[in-house]
Structures are given as structure tokens and as C-alpha cells.
Amino acid sequence: MLLLITTFLVTLVTTAYLYVKYVFSYWKRRGLPFVQPTLPYGGFGPVFRKEKGFSQHLHDLYRSSDAPILGIFASIRPALLIRDPKVIRDILIKDFQHFWHRGFHYDESVDPLAGNLFSQSGDKWREMRTKLSPAFTSGKLKAMFETIVECGKPLEKHLKKLAAKNKEVEVRDIFARFTTNVIASVAFGIEIDCFENPDDEFKKYAWRFFEPKFKHVIRFNLSFFSPFLMKLFKVRFADKDVEEFMKDTIKKNLDYREKNSISRKDFFQLLVQVRNTGNVVDDGADWTTKATNDPKSMSLDDIAAQAYDFFIAGYESSSTTMSFCLYELCRDPETKDKAYEEIVNVLQKHDGHLSYESLSEMKYLDNCIDETLRLHPPFEFISRECTKDYRVADTNVVIENGTPIFISVTGPHYDSKYYTEPERFNPDRFKDDLNVNKNSQTMPFLSFGDGPRNCIAARLGKIQSKIGVCLLLKKFSFELGEQHINKPLILNPMSGVRAPISGIKLKVQPR
Template sequence: MICSLLCNSISILLIGLATAIYVYLKYVYSYWRRRGVKYPKPSFPFGNLTKTFLQKCSLGELQQEQYSETEEPFYGIFGIFRPIFIPRSTELIQNILVTDFQHFVDRGIYFDEKHDPLSAHLFSINAEKWKNLRVKLTPTFTSGRLKSMFSTITGSAGSLVRHLDKAAQRDEPFEARETAACYTTNNIASVAFGIDIDCFEEPNSPFRYYGRKPIEPCFKNATRFICAFFFPSIMKAFKLRLFDHDVEEFYVNLVKQNLELREKSAVVRKDFFQLLVQLRNTGSVQLDDQWATTITNDDSKKLSLMELVAQSFLFYAAGFETSSTVISFFLYEMAVNPHIQEKVQSEIDRVLQKHNGLTYDSIREMSYLECCVDETLRKYPAVVMLNRECTREYRIANSNVVIEKGTAVQIPVFALHHDEKYYPKPEIFDPERFNEKNRKEKTFLNMPYLPFGEGPRNCIGLRLGKLQSSIGIISVLQKFNVYLAEGMSREPKLDPGSSMPAIIGGINLKVVRR
């Protein structure tokens, strides 16, 4: 009797719980309907992200699929239970990123200064703290600073060429992304921290291992990044980390040791870390020709140790991974399109002969190379979406739709870059889209091109990223012809487990001395 009553009670509780969940989900999933915004039908438990969570397709491809299902200027989706506003109209996107930026200052992604300090860097932090740090860091990437780093970058490119020369002599294929990552890791270690390493000789060096670990394609990392971008409040509430403790420990020790060395021995290096030392001690970055530092007594202006660590981590991680993505896909497209490769090489040969070698200014004369880099960034944007959060209620022009404060906004960069309305035959690699004549056309100015974002929160290091990528590409194509390795597909599939565009099985190429 008692057992029967207990079973009945449990059954009633379960039915009640299931009913409550159903009613709650029905209410949550009616959010966009109640606000007059069209949306694809969500499903439990992942909302509109089921295919990405189950790793059936990459996040960029999923957003492209959803984007192509409507012609509306905007629509909504659900990340599990979180409503997310997606703008399609280029005018609306411009308003969100630039014109009405004051309504969308924050990215609305995860960071936790206390429990996950590596996550609290310039890319993720909010409001006034972001604004103050952005102003302080902007002088870090002037032309003068980049010129002072030029010889270091070309030195790193030399090690890339020597590595590929060995592969050419042995007639062996190489994986382009890993090879490019070794080059960019060597370079960022040097220009950021003044440390000379060689990942080609030591592929499992701590620098390479802890650079690769947080972003290598796997279910764990993919889930972490999806949660960081779609459900930051859940991560913070449950104290879930984006970066493992051992990764944090590596960067904390790296910064501490570098800081102690420079302060004790009064070492002054012309690198990014020296500029962070200036920020830590004075609260500002000095002029281009001033690298030494004096100490201020105003603690409010200084960077704390963990702020220093977080910015160092961002510079290192973003610096090597974004450029390695660009370089690897660029070389892949050269192998697929030999006529384009020949044209790029012809330009490189002509400009280098004119300048008697590679110089900072000579790169600016390689206009066709720049077109190819821009087209690579269009077809394979390193960041497939841009995140914003509505920080002030916003009424969309010519509509009755109001975006509430706190609403997540995502700009589908990958989908926009593959929209035939803006880029005819988007799957074709066509550098002429970005030639000088087309750049002057009015329609070009209205085309969405967002590989580095736009507006006040665009990528602060975009010039360094493009410079590093260009030097690596020039160094390779000056010496080698690039071909697809045996078995490498001309129609590769994007890896759904990667937070950035990556090919399943890698990009396998071969080089032959010219």
C-alpha cells in the first residue's frame, strides 16, 4: 500500500515537472514570436544549435544554412534557451557595429577575472574597462612599432623556408596549418616575449603545446567555445573554465619570469611585452622610439599582474592562430589555382628585385598579393561570427522591433562572406573581387567584409596579423611552387569540432624548389 502510494506520488511529481518544463520551454521559445521577429523552429535541448552540438556541421556552416532560409533583414535563433538576434541587412550591421555602437558596446561573451583570469582579456571584457584598456593598447600597433619588429618576423620566416626546403628535398608532404602555426608561434614568442624558440625542431615545446591545447579541434574545446559565446552566464554561474589550470599556470609563469628578468637586469627589448611592462609601470605606452620605462605611483593607471598575463595570452594565442589559418588556406588555394600562384609569384619576384630584397615598404607594392590575402579572409574568415550584447534598448529603424537590453546579437560573418548577392560564386577563389577597380565601385563599399570586425571593437592587431601572414607567404612563394599532396581533396570539408575554419584531415601540401 505504502509502496503504491509512493509510486503514485513520484509519478505525479514527474508529470508535474515535465509539464512545468514544457510550459517554460514553450514560453521561452515564443520569445521572438512575441517580439514580431521571424525565427527557425527550435528543438529541445539545443534550440537552433543541434547540428553544431552534435558535430554534424561547423558553426559557420550552420549559420550559413539558417541565413539562407530567409530574406528578412534580421531574424532570431535560440542557443538552448537564450534568444539571439541575427542581423542580415548590411545597413543594420553597420548601425550595430559603428553608427549606434553605444547601444552595443559589449561582446556579451564569457569571461571571469577571478576564476578564469586568462579569459579576461581585451577581446572579452566589458564597457569602461574595455575602453580604457583599448586606448592604452592602441599605440602598441603603430607603423613605427611594426617596422621595429620587421626583422624579427623575417627571421622567423627564414626558419619556415628552411623547414620546407627539407620537405622538398625529401619529396615529403606537410600539413600546412601545423607548419604555419610553427612559424607564427616562433615569431610571436620572439616579438611578444623576446624568446627564441624553434617549433620546427621542437614541435612539442611548451610554447607550441600550450598554444595548441586550448584551440585544437576536439569535442571538449568545441563545447567550451560554444558555451562561452552562447551561454556565458551559465559558465560563470557554475564556475566552468574556458582554459585549463595548466594552461593558465604556463602563461602566469612565463609572464612572471619575463617580468622579473627585465626588472632585475634592466633589460629593454623592442617587443610587445616591453610595451606591457610600460603599461604595468606607467599606465601608458610611450612614443614609437621610446621603449624604456619609468614607474608611476598612481596604482589606478597600472596593469595588475593577471591583467598583464591575460593580455599576453590574447596577443600570443590570437597572433599565431589567426595568421596560421590565413597562411594555410592561402597556400591551399595557390595549390588548387596554379594560374593565380604564378601571378602572385611574378609580382613577388618583380617587387623584390626592385627593392633588392624584402622590406617593410615593398610589401605595400604587392597589390595582387593583398587581393589574394583579402579573398582568403573572405572565404575562410578566422572568426565566423561577431558577438555583441545590447547594452541599451534599441529600436530598429523602419520597424516596430525593439532589441531589449541584455539581448545577445551575432553577426554571421561566414554566411555574409558566402552570400551570392554580395559575392557571386562565393565558393570560387577570385582575388579580382578586391582589385583596385572593384574597390572604387559603390557596390563594393556596401559589401559586408568583416574578417577583423568593424567599428570601435574591431581587431586591434589586424595590421600585425596581415604583416606576419604576408611575410610568411612571400617567403614561401619566393622559393617554392606549392602543390596538393596525394589524396588531398579539392572539395574539403570543414571540421565541426574546430572553433575556427579547419579542414577534416588537415591541409596536406607539397613544395618543389622553383
């Protein structure tokens, strides 16, 4: 009996060993340079050991090689890091039909809020993207502009109080409250004030997603590394109580608007329009929501999932951009003065009114935001999954269906091949719209992704970030806090977006 068990165990271990050895030779067999894997994490040991964040690790892998395409192992799953801008463009744009999937695995039956545009794949994604794209036209953004600027009032009021105390302020926290107010308003259609009510219920539930907890790191990594374990353990992105709160908020608001035929110019209204009619209203048409007993498309769960997605994708990204922008301006006071002068001059021309038009005239501020996004992209990597075997142009490399694809955003952004003095904050690089996605061959710019699956709300993200920085620079003067003088920022490896461990602290005074 003992002999039988021993033989069985030896066979099992030997088979497992040979299997893993075979899997780990995958890229070698295909003649690609690759990162030597180890069990159980493949090429991602430092991430699981909490030594580095996922994005930082991809950035370091980018820098460690010259290969256009680098084989890696996500645990025992063969994956690829694409380094070459031409191959990146082929994958994201030209040959997108081979790379539909974001490669993010979730189970809608246990986690309905995760069934949103960001995570969906295939036809579901295409249909949803087609339905939602008209909600992000410049006409719609123009119509929502005043709603966003309104959210700036509590921001200014709060900063006035802090500036009077002559203390350093944590700008990440301040901008996070501002964007929470904005997205609660435009995506959920509710007005909240996270400055006056720091314990606001919506904020409490909504912020949970980005809390830098090890549990969040694990579920994020599993979603890429092991769809099987995600399903097996029914891993959720949104906790059950968060899901219930979000759905309840949506339901109450929907009932209220339908009962009272309320019209408000926000995304929530547009989501309800899609539910009731199948389409977003045309620019300039009546936005009023009329009650329906016969929804044409989108269930209540769908609306909740999309609104939650807009929050998750939009709040940290924009607040991170504003915070880093102020930080970089303070590090280089010449740029700060130039941005301030432009704001004053443009507003003077428009009788002090911050409108869609006056904001569009602030070109230097626009360049500052682009340069901030280059140096500090909130989402530091882009992912796709191959959905149909694909041969990389001018090579014999075939990417097999199901292979996860990673692209480091900071890799090319910090590469001196594409940007001279890449570590320097230099908004003039983007003068006269020099590049941003137009000239991506010479200066790859990936902060909003690219191709049919790029950020659907890139314009809104920029507008919101410009508004935040403009409102504060106009009324207050900022300087670096003591902790940042001559010291680099240390990034938090546990954070889902680019975030310094110590936050961003600035001295603030009224002008």
C-alpha cells in the first residue's frame, strides 16, 4: 500500500514538474526573448511579494530589455509585454479585431457591478460602447460643463478655510473629494458635498474600491493571472454592501426622475434615455426622462454597473492628474506663473466667466495637463487579451488566442528614444498639439490608451482636470510642502493607480 501511495505521489509530482517545465519553455520554443519564470508567480514574484506594484514591475521589465516583444509568465500563463510603439499601435488600433478583450476576468452572475464597459468583452462590449459613445460628444460635455463648475464651489470654499490656517494641505485628498462630488453629480445624478460631509455615505462606499489593501492587490492579480480561480472562489470587485448601496441609489433616483419628469443634464439622464428608448438623445434635443414600463435596453443592474464604472474609471484618474499637475507646477515655478498668467488673461477676456469656451482657450494649461499625464499617467499600464491567433507584422511570431497582453504606459513615456530629457516636466513638448495621439510614432502617448477601446471619456477627464487646477490656481498660490523639497516621490506598490505613499502636500495661501 505504502509503495502504491509513494509511486502515485512520485508520478504526480513528476508529471506536475514536467508540465510546468514544458509550459515555462513556451516562449523559448517560439524563439522570443523572455523573462525567466519561477514558481508559483512566473515573472511576477516581486509583485506578489509586495516589493513592487504591478505597473512598476512592468515598467522595470520594459527598461530591462531592448526586444520589441518580451515573453513573460503571469504565474503559469504565457503573456507578452509589448515594447515597440509600432506593434503597440497594430494591437490597439489596426488589428484591434484580434484584441477585443481587456483580459480582465470577472463573473457577472456573482458580481453584477463588474459587468461594465471597462471589463466587458466581445459583442456585449461593442453594443454598450456604441450605445454610450454619444453620451461623450463635445455637445453633451458642453451641456454638462456648468454642473461640473458648480462642484468647484465647495472646493474653493474648503481651500479658503485651509489657506487661512497657513498650513500644508494634502491635495490628493482635496481633489479626490472634488471629483467624487463631480462624478456623483454627473453619473449618479445626486448632489453631495464631501467637503462639508467627510463621512458622506456615497463617498464611504465609492472610495472602498481604491483602498490600498492587500486583498485588492490579490483580486486584481487573479483577474489577469487565473480566471479559473476567480470563478472558483467567486471573487468580487464590488463588495456586496457596495453593490446594494449603488443599486439602491440608482433605483431611488430613477423613480424620482420618472415620477416627476425631471430633466437634468448629466450622464445619469443619458443612461436612463438609453434604458427607455435604446438611444442617447441627440445633441440639443430634450433630455427629459419620461417614465417607462417597457425598458428597451439596459436593466437597472446595467445602469448601476455603468454609473459605478464611470465613477471607478473617472474619479481617481482625474484627481490624480490634478494633484500631480499642481505638484509639478510647484516644482517648476516658471511653469506655474505661466499657467496662472494665462488663466488670468483668458478669464479677463471672458468677464471672469469660466465657460467651456474660455477653458478651451487655456492652451498652456492644456499642455500642462498633457505633460502631467505623460509623467504621471494614473493608469500605468494597458491590457488586452488576444481573441484570435495573430501573426506580428514582419515576424514569424504568432500570438495565440487567449494570450494576455501588457503595455507599460510609463515605459515609452520615460524613454529618451521618444522624449528628450524624459524626467523633466516640460509642457512645451505639447505646444501646438505637437503630438498627443497624432504623432504617436515619434512620441507615444498612452495615458488614455488608444484605438476603439481607448478611454471613452478622455475629453471629460481633461476638462475636469483643467477645471480643478484652474479654479485653485486662480485664487490661491501654492508651494511644495517641506517633505517634497529635493526628495523624490515614492510610489505606493499597493495602489491601483499612480499614488505616492506620502501623498502630495503643498503650502497654500490666498492670492
